[in-house]
Amino acid sequence: xxxxxxxxxxCLVAVAVAAPxxxxxxxxxAEILRYENDNIGLGDYRYAFEQSDGTKxxxxxxxxxxxxxxxxxxxxxxxxWIAPNGIRYTVIYTADEEGYKSEIExxxxxxxxxxxxxxxxx
Numbered sequence: 001x002x003x004x005x006x007x008x009x010x011c012l013v014a015v016a017v018a019a020p021x022x023x024x025x026x027x028x029x030a031e032i033l034r035y036e037n038d039n040i041g042l043g044d045y046r047y048a049f050e051q052s053d054g055t056k057x058x059x060x061x062x063x064x065x066x067x068x069x070x071x072x073x074x075x076x077x078x079x080x081w082i083a084p085n086g087i088r089y090t091v092i093y094t095a096d097e098e099g100y101k102s103e104i105e106x107x108x109x110x111x112x113x114x115x116x117x118x119x120x121x122x
Contacts, residue, residue: 030051030055031051033051035047043063043066047059056079057078058077059079060077061074061075064097074096075095076095077093078092088106090105091105
């Protein structure tokens, strides 16, 4: 009986050691599900992408004061990712002549697409 128990324990240890490790950010290959890019390099632009691991980003830039000394691009956007603890983190930001401003949100889910569109003025 003792030999049977030792053999059983040895088999369980072998199975546990042979199991593949859980996916981590170091060995997880995310696929691109959506990619949009509207940028000809002459002013305003917009891009967006979404990955299979839950990572999303949207950004748009508007050229301000065209042709003047203080010509600049004003940027606004949102990006989010799902952390290993299952929480979705979302950062909403703007960068313009007044500097960079951002807010971060934590939630078990994400922002609905309509909320992202409204944040980007769409």
